Amino acid sequence: MSSRQTLSSHQAVTPHQTESTQGTGAPKDLFGPTQAVLKLPALWDLSVMPQALNQCVEVLDRLLKDSQSGEPILLDLSSLERFDSCGLAALLELQRRVMACGRALHWHAMSDNMQELAGVYGLSAWFVESQPQVQGA
Numbered sequence: 001m002s003s004r005q006t007l008s009s010h011q012a013v014t015p016h017q018t019e020s021t022q023g024t025g026a027p028k029d030l031f032g033p034t035q036a037v038l039k040l041p042a043l044w045d046l047s048v049m050p051q052a053l054n055q056c057v058e059v060l061d062r063l064l065k066d067s068q069s070g071e072p073i074l075l076d077l078s079s080l081e082r083f084d085s086c087g088l089a090a091l092l093e094l095q096r097r098v099m100a101c102g103r104a105l106h107w108h109a110m111s112d113n114m115q116e117l118a119g120v121y122g123l124s125a126w127f128v129e130s131q132p133q134v135q136g137a
Contacts, residue, residue, distance in 0.1 A: 035071065035072075035074055036063045036064075036066075036067035036068075036071060036072075036073050036074065037073075037074045037076055038056065038059060038060055038063060038073060038074070038075050038076065038094075039076040039078070039079060040056065040075065040076065040077055040079060040080055041079060041080075042079050042080060042081040042082065043081065043082050043083075044080055044082070044083045044087035044090065044091075045082050045083050045084040045086055045087045046084055046086040046087075047082075049086050049087070049090060052090070053090040053093060053094075056090075056094065057093070057094070057097065060073070060094060060097060060098070061097070064097075064098065064101050064103065070102075070103065071103070072103060072104035072105065072106050073098050073103060073104070073105050073106070074106045074108055075091075075094065075105055075106065075107055075108065076108045076109060077107065077108060077109045077110050077111070077114070078108065078109035080109075080111065080114070083113075083114060083117075084117075085117065085121065088114070088117055088118060088121065088123065091127070092123070092126060095126065107127060107129045108129065109129075110127060110129045114127070115127060115129075
């Protein structure tokens with residue numbers, strides 16, 4: 001793809017694809033022009049599961065198929081307002097799917113509360129926020 005893919009959700013469980021490079025919550029100019037981005041919805045907890053996970057998995061599978069092979073997927077958490085341990089388990093499922101395809105998942109804008117919850121469950125190592133390399137660096 002020639003432009004960054006951004007998958008977003010304006011409603012709790014309805015991710016959709018847009019070609020816009022604005023509104024991803026990711027720092028501008030940090031990610032390459034072909035960076036595949038999955039932006040999670042504001043609600044990511046038991047109240048919206050499993051529908052939210054199923055819809056994000058469909059979108060993620062399309063991203064994995066359509067984006068450049070080997071290019072990491074950016075998971076943008078900047079819109080999250082409410083999450084719980086069910087949401088944490090759903091994030092593990094998204095990561096498992098990406099890793100099964102031999103790809104990397106980069107976390108963006110993971111809140112302190114989410115990192116703390118991951119620590120409570122002994123999952124801190126799975127949720128270390130990472131930044132892809134700056135293009136041209």
